[in-house]
Amino acid sequence: MARQIKPAEQRRGELLDSAQALFFERGYDKTTVNDLIQHAGLSKGGFYHHFSSKEEVLEALVERLASASMAELKDVLEGPDLDALTRLNTFLSRARQMKVEQVPQMRGLFETLFQPGNQVLYHRINAASMAVVSPLLARIIEQGRQEDRFDVPDAHMAAETILHLGAATYRSVAKAMNAAGTDEADSAADELEQVLRFQGVVVDRILGLADGSVDYVEAGFARAIIDGLAEPRN
Template sequence: MLAAPGLGALERLNAFFARARAIKVAEAPALRATYDSLFRPENTLLYLRIHAAVNPVIAPVLARILEQGRQEGVFDVPDPLAAAEIVLQLGTTIQAAMGRALAAVGTEDAAGAMAALEARLRFHGLAVERILGLPAGSICFIEPDTVAAVFRRGRRHERGESDTDGGEGDAAHHAAGEGGREPAAGFAAAR
C-alpha cells in the first residue's frame, strides 16, 4: 500500500500509520511480554535506545512520504527528513502513559489508565498534524479500539486462547476486561 502508485501523500501517510497499527494488533501476543518489561520506569534508557536504533530505519521511509506531500503542497515541511525524525521522536512521549496502563492491568485504575493512554495517542496525532501543517482530523493516528485490540489479543495469548475465542463486545467491555478489572491497553505509538 505504501508503494502503491497514484496515492497522494496524505493517503500514503495514513496508510503508513494504518500499517503500524495493524502490526501492533497482529503482533500483540508476542509484544505483550516485551511491553511489560520495556515500559517500566527503570527501563526508560532501554526504551530510548531502542527508539534511537529504530528511528534511522523508519525516518527515510516517512521522509519520502513527507517529501511527496511537500511537493504536492499538502505538507508544510521545509525539511522532510527533519520533520520525519521529529514525528518519530514524539513516540517517546507515550512511554510514561503506556507504563501506567500496563502497571494498572488487573486493578481498579485500569480503565482510567487506558483512557489516559488513548488520550495521549490522540494528542500525539494532533501534534503530528500541526508539525506537518495539516488541519485537525487529517491524520488517522489511532482508531477507536486499537489500544483495546492490542491488549485483548495479548491477554488471550497469555491465557492460551486463540484470537477467535469470545466475542468482540464494545469498547467499554474491552477497557474493563474480564470481571471489570483488566484493561485493554498497550499500544506504543503508531510506530
C-alpha cells in the same frame, strides 16, 4: 567429520532467531547470554564475535522486526496511485493493525522495557526502530511537500520529530502495562488514547494540515493494545 563453518551473516541470523524465540517465550530479563549461546549452538567466542551484549542483540532484533514490518507495507510505501495524505493515513492504519497483532507475542519485551529504571534501554530500542522507519516516513512527507500538501521545511526532520512523539507515550504505556487485566484497564486505555489523540493534532500541525487530517489513532486502538498485553504469551 569436519565441523561445518557457516557464513557470518547466517550465524548472526541464527542468533537473532534464537533471541526472538527466547525473548518472546521467556521474556528478555529471564533470558541470559548463555541461553542464547546454547539455543543457537554457538561458542561464547562466537556470540561475542557478533554482539557485545544482550542489549545489542535486542537492538539488532528490533531493527530486524521493524524491517520485516516495513516490508509488509511495501505496497503502501511504493504504490504509484496514492497521494501523500492517503499514503500516510494508510501507512499509519496498517502499522496500528500490525502493532495490535504483535502485542501478545512481544509482551515479554514490553515487560522489560517499561519497568522502572529501564528508560535508557527503552530509548535505545526506540532509536533502533526509528532508524528503520524514519527514512520511509520522510519519503511520504517529501511526496506531500512536492504535492504542496504538507507545509514543512525538511521532510527528514519532520519524520524524526513525529517518531519522537512515540517516546512521549512512555508513562502512559507503562501504566497500561500495569493495568492490563485489572479494573484499571479502562481508565488506562482512556489516558493512552487521549495522549495519542493529542499527538495526532501535533502531527497535523507539524505537517501544516487542518486538525484531524492525519488518522493518527482510531477509537478502540488503545484498549486493543491493553487487551493484548493481558493475553498470556503462547
